[in-house]
Amino acid sequence: MPTPKAIRRRIRTVKNIQKITNAMKMVAAARLKKAQARAEAARPYARKMSELIANLAASTGAIEHPLLEAREERKVAFVVIGADRGLAGSYNVNVMHKAISAIGDREPENVKLVLVGKKAVGFFRRRPYEIVAKVEAPGSTITFGDVRRLTSQIRSMFESGQVDAVYLVYARFVTAMRQEPAVVRLLPMEKAVTGEIANVEFEFEPEPGKLLSALLPRYVDTQVYQSLVEAQASEQGARMTAMSAATKNAGEMIDTLTLAYNKARQAAITKELTEIVGGAEALR
Amino acid sequence: MSERTFKLEVVTPDRVVYSNDHVVSIIAPGVEGYLGALANRAPLVTQLDIGEIDFRKADGDWDYISVCGGFMEVFENRVTILAESAELCEEIDVERAERARDRALERIASHSPDIDIDRAQAALKRALTRLHVASRRG
Numbered sequence: 496m497p498t499p500k501a502i503r504r505r506i507r508t509v510k511n512i513q514k515i516t517n518a519m520k521m522v523a524a525a526r527l528k529k530a531q532a533r534a535e536a537a538r539p540y541a542r543k544m545s546e547l548i549a550n551l552a553a554s555t556g557a558i559e560h561p562l563l564e565a566r567e568e569r570k571v572a573f574v575v576i577g578a579d580r581g582l583a584g585s586y587n588v589n590v591m592h593k594a595i596s597a598i599g600d601r602e603p604e605n606v607k608l609v610l611v612g613k614k615a616v617g618f619f620r621r622r623p624y625e626i627v628a629k630v631e632a633p634g635s636t637i638t639f640g641d642v643r644r645l646t647s648q649i650r651s652m653f654e655s656g657q658v659d660a661v662y663l664v665y666a667r668f669v670t671a672m673r674q675e676p677a678v679v680r681l682l683p684m685e686k687a688v689t690g691e692i693a694n695v696e697f698e699f700e701p702e703p704g705k706l707l708s709a710l711l712p713r714y715v716d717t718q719v720y721q722s723l724v725e726a727q728a729s730e731q732g733a734r735m736t737a738m739s740a741a742t743k744n745a746g747e748m749i750d751t752l753t754l755a756y757n758k759a760r761q762a763a764i765t766k767e768l769t770e771i772v773g774g775a776e777a778l779r
Numbered sequence: 780m781s782e783r784t785f786k787l788e789v790v791t792p793d794r795v796v797y798s799n800d801h802v803v804s805i806i807a808p809g810v811e812g813y814l815g816a817l818a819n820r821a822p823l824v825t826q827l828d829i830g831e832i833d834f835r836k837a838d839g840d841w842d843y844i845s846v847c848g849g850f851m852e853v854f855e856n857r858v859t860i861l862a863e864s865a866e867l868c869e870e871i872d873v874e875r876a877e878r879a880r881d882r883a884l885e886r887i888a889s890h891s892p893d894i895d896i897d898r899a900q901a902a903l904k905r906a907l908t909r910l911h912v913a914s915r916r917g
Contacts, residue, residue, distance in 0.1 A: 536794045543790055543859055547852050551824060639792035639863065695854070700811055700825040709826050710850060713863075720792055 499763060502756040506749055513745035519582065520738035527671060527731035529635055534668060534724045541717050548710060554697045559704075561654050562711045565683045572607040572627070572658040573598060574649065574681070574719070576665035576726040577615030579632040583730055584737030586666060586674065587614040593676035594664040598624070607658055609649060611723070627652070632730075633723050639716070642723060646716045653682045665722045666729035672736050674729035681718060684711065783818035784837055789844060789860045796865045797844060801837040805858055807851050808832070816853055823853040827862065829904045831912050843868040845912035847905050871913040880906035 497505075575594045577587050591614075598606055603623035610616050612632035619626060630645055652658050661682040666674040699706055784801040806815045808830025816823070832844040849862035883903035886894050 533793070537792055539795055540790045540792045540861060543788075543852075543861055547824065547850060547859075547861065550852070550854065695822050697854075698821060698823040698825075700809055700814075700823070706824060706826055706850075713850075713861075717792060 497755075497759070499756055499759045502752055502759060506752045506756065509745050509748050509752065513742055513749070516738045516741040516745060520735055520742055523731045523735035523738060526635060527728060527735055530724065530728035530731050531668070531671075533637075534721070534728050537717075537721050537724050541721055544710075544714050544717055548707075548714060550695075550697060551699075551703060551707060551710070554695065554703075560707055560711050562650065562682060562715065563684050566656075566659040568660045570605045570607065570658045571601065572609060572649070572652055572661045574609040574661065574663045575611065575615045575619070576663070576722060577610070577612035577618070577632065578730045579613045581614060582737065583734035584740075586730055586733035586737075587612075587618070589674070589676045590664060590666050591615065591618045593678060597662060597664055597678045607652070609645070611645075611726075633727060635727075637723060637727070639720050642720045643716060646712075646719045649681070649719070650712055650715060663719070663722050665726040666733070668725045668728045668732065671732040674733055679718075679722070681715060684715070782837065785816075785818045785820075785856045785858060787834060787858045787860075789832070789846075789862060789865050791849075791862050791865050793864075796862070797867060799836065802858070803835045803837060803839075805832065805834040807860070808846065809851070816858060819856055820853050820858075822855075823851070825851050827851055827860070829901070829908050831908060832860065832865075843912045843915045845871060845909045847908070866909070866912075868912045868915050871909050873910065873913050876906045876909040876913065880910065 573594055575590065577590050581587065604625075606624045607627045608619055608624050609628045609630070610619060610626055611630045616626070616629050628645070628648060633641065649661055653661055660680065663679045663681050665677060665679075667677040669675055782803050784803055786800045787797065787802040787805060788795065788799075789797040804815060804817050806813055807825075808828045810826045810828045813830070814825065827846060827849045829847050830845075832846050833841055834844075835841050844865055844867055846860065846862045846865045849860060849865070852859045852861075879902060883899050883906060886899040887896065887903065
């Protein structure tokens with residue numbers, strides 16, 4: 496049995512850890528709120544955008560654009576969105592495993608990776624895939640402008656034929672407690688954009704073709720932006736859950752240790768008493 | 780309400796900038812020139828340039844929004860503007876726009892080969908538009 500002093504030291508350590516995890520939980524909760532608000536705010540734009548494209552497609556008939564061109568998938572790029580930091584439970588691991596299973600048994604030379612977040616870079620560094628871009632995980636101040644450079648690189652990879660398809664791998668935000676790793680095809684874009692298709696004659700300015708080639712790239716940007724904000728909300732949610740569990744576990748540990756400490760203390764007192772009584776007895 | 784109105788919505792990827800169910804008229808910076816719309820306009824989709832959106836509300840007051848590129852859709856008596864960025868005139872950060880203008884002017888004046896003139900000019904245009912719209916305040 497450890498000495499009461501040793502147990503006390505451990506209790507102190509666990510208490511300190513608990514303080515840290517509790518603080519991290521609070522921070523994550525605050526950031527989650529913000530990230531969630533941002534993800535909400537990004538939704539109307541994306542929805543309107545897809546409505547617009549649907550209308551455009553409906554009134555122009557067949558739409559042709561390089562970003563819509565479906566080719567045989569030989570070379571494929573994966574955009575893997577992870578976090579910069581750990582201590583978020585299985586958040587990073589889940590996303591990385593999803594990415595690995597999405598890559599499947601493709602030949603390494605046919606796979607290109609765009610990695611977001613240091614954890615993603617760390618995970619794929621020693622794997623045989625070519626990393627074409629590394630980006631830091633978006634902070635809480637991410638704006639639409641920030642993603643433009645990344646997305647234009649992704650688009651030009653597809654348009655120039657370096658890759659035949661681009662997939663996004665990220666954790667979809669379900670609830671604060673639940674995040675689902677998902678694989679979404681970014682390029683080539685789905686031809687049938689969802690949404691109600693209105694059968695009306697639109698006036699276009701400039702002509703539909705030009706309009707489309709301005710619209711489609713923006714739509715791709717929007718999708719990437721949205722998955723980034725959503726991934727951020729997921730990360731904070733995962734961290735909050737993990738840290739709240741850690742705080743609870745630390746609390747339980749403190750309880751057990753306190754019990755052990757009291758027992759040890761009592762045992763020591765009893766022992767001392769017995770010794771004193773024994774000594775007095777012997778002197779008589 | 781005596782005048783016929785339509786619904787106006789200005790949306791950016793970050794937020795809904797403006798939404799009003801009763802707008803009387805709007806003037807927007809199309810890429811091929813400014814264009815106006817009233818209630819029940821025929822369906823239209825157009826690309827927007829960097830510029831100023833002026834619209835008149837049901838109470839007769841005008842309001843102004845600076846917009847940096849995007850798209851405008853007129854459909855079923857609804858005008859939806861999808862902008863890359865947009866600010867209501869009272870939201871504009873004048874100091875920031877002034878700094879952006881000065882920086883852009885400096886860049887253009889420097890004639891240095893590693894400066895992207897197109898980008899600098901676009902930045903200048905954005906800054907000037909913001910300042911112009913901000914001057915409409917009050």
